[in-house]
Amino acid sequence: MTTAALYLRISRDLTGEQLGVDRQREAAEDYARSNGYTVAEVFTDNDISAAGGKKRPGFEALLAAVTAGRIAVVIAWNWDRLTRNRPDTVRLIETGQQAKAKVALVRGSDLDMSTPSGRMTAGILAEVAQNEIETKGERQTLAQRQRAMMGRAPKGVRPLGYTVGGEVIDHEAEAVRKLYESFNAGASLRSLAMALSGADRDDLPDVPRLQKHIRTLAIERNAKRVDEGYAERPVPDDGPWAPSTVLGILRNPRYAGYSTYTPKEIQKDGNRRRTWRAQIIRDDDGAPVAGQWERLVPPDVWENVQDRLDDPARVTNKKGTDRKHLGSGLYLCGQCETRVRGHSSRYRCAGHVMRSREQVDGFVIEVIRRRLARPDLHDLLPGQDEPRIKEIKEEIGVHRARIARAERDYDSDNDDERISSRMLNKITTDRETKIAALESERLSLSSASVLNSVLSAEKPRDAFDEADLALRRSVIDVLCKVKLFPHPRGHKAFDPSTVTIDWR
Known part of the structure; x- marks a missing residue:
């Protein structure tokens, strides 16, 4: 009899009980028996997506087994369970071609990777899957941007100090305020992380101790799972906070009440450290969209913290600032x-x-x-030159509004209003250069804060x-x-x- 392997995968297992892969296994085993295949090995990737570049241990072990000649047929529920991205598709096709292996789909046809027609069909199925992923991604992107334009709290993991719906969690919010206050007063990221971790040192900032946020989130998820009748999952041990985590808190515009949207594309300068202001979503006039939640720090405090984080003298310090x-x-x-x-x-x-x-x-x-x-x-x-600081903020707003108008003109359906991509890039580059100069001037004026x-x-x-x-x-x-x-x-x-x- 022909030796076969089962590959079982489900993207999201909310219960942790592997019910989805168990159903796939039953169907795949029935398929193997009815077609005369002997199941020698079973490879599973539970709660792992195949759409991105995340490594799938079960898939990697499957390819190794095929390469070693232990497997003649790979049985899966359908093509989407095997692969949903081009690099993995190419690897699967090439591995199957070299080993003269087949792919048998419970909900589909057998694909012989040793033949041109089999490889062509596999390629077509992969492109269909890729199209579904990209279409779904575009739909989700539009929905996320629309939600941000309305000032609604983003879905997903809640930030420190807020619930998922944007309600304030008092004891966490107090820690966030202290982080901003202390950093604005000169504390380093490392000292703030040590204070959050409960280190006993007299020279540390006055910041309340909190258990790590990832641990808090895991405990909250387990409480929800118990209420729904599911078993708890492992909770990570508590430990010291990392300075990089504190940096993420200090960079987050949501704490200043700004609605945010993070584009998928990489920023032009490729420097993530400088792109946090770009996450603030703006209306047609270039003004920041206010979120429908209570801000934890005043916008001017958030801006002062960004200025200090962006200070070239600090950014280029390779030995730390403690x-x-x-x-x-x-x-x-x-x-x-x-x-x-x-x-x-x-x-x-x-x-x-x-x-x-x-x-x-x-x-x-x-x-x-x-x-x-x-x-x-x-x-x-x-004293601070308050009038000039106010002028700078207004000038920055004018430049951002001009960029927003240029983007609208580029997307316009009116031939008389539409501008070329070259003109859009010219306007954007010119205005961003002026904004950078104004931000630098504001930094020099706000040191007394x-x-x-x-x-x-x-x-x-x-x-x-x-x-x-x-x-x-x-x-x-x-x-x-x-x-x-x-x-x-x-x-x-x-x-x-x-x-x-x-x-x-």
Whole structure:
């Protein structure tokens, strides 16, 4: 008798009980008996789609068995169960051709891969399946964009702080707000991740501990499965949060109340780090579409966080942005104005300065505290150019509206209004260049915003005393420049004249 293998696959198994593949197996075994095939092996890919590029262990093992000559016939429910993408189709056809194997379909005809007609039929079936996938994808894309234009919450996995329907989850929302506040004040992604994970360190930002979001989601899904009468699935162990996860939270425009839509195509510059603003869907005038959910952070705070994330000095930092000492990378050498580094218990600029970290920090902190305690503090602070920042936002809106009009003209059915793709690209490139320049200017004007959490306190000096290391560094950086000069030889006592503070 001819040796056969069964291949069983279902894209989504919501219950986890493999009922779908079991039904396929019964039908395939009946087919094998009625056609005189001996089933030697069974390969299964449960809850795995064949449409994308995801690796399917069962399919890979099937190809290996055919290549090894152990299998003469592959039996599947229909062609869609075997493959739904061109690369896997080519591999299956080539493997079958070399091994002179057949494909037998329970709901279809036998395909002899050793013959031209068999391979041609397999190719036609594959193209039909590919067309169904692409048509379905286009339909889903249009529906997702329409949903976003209406400001409705996206379907799918819920983000931290919201339910799937967009309702606020209070304790998670508080953590999200703290993440934005702390990062805006100068905290690093790594320190925020450590704080979320519950690390016990005094210099970490004030962020509440949360179990990992992926674990929370798994527990919620299991609760739903139990209510529906299904068995629970394994729940991943809790563990430390990753800085990349924190980055995703800080980049998400939904927290600022913006409706989002992520196009499938790759952005022109190929740099995902810079494309988060592009996810915000806009109306015909280029204005952001507001979501039908409560925002967790003000739009200006979200924009300030994006500016800091986009800062070239930060993006190109290959060693991380964490600082363990108040003045490391912040204080300047008084002789060459290079930023000093922490070196054991001292601050150091090679060949120029070697100063006691404890003495310098104590002096700087006390000077800053006295400044913050002054009744005329607000008159002494460097101010943001609010009118210009407002102008910049308006100018950016004008440029985005022009891009939106050009896109409408390109798609217009009116020959008199339609523009060429070359003109569309020219307008888009020109306007995006201007937007990038305006965003850069806004970044330079918004640096003082890190002071808000200190200045909004009833007693700014007390707020500074209670602040974490990152916020203290940011306050100092916005208020002044600290320069260190060599300490006189032979003098043990600290000399305040060797540390100058230039107020901005």
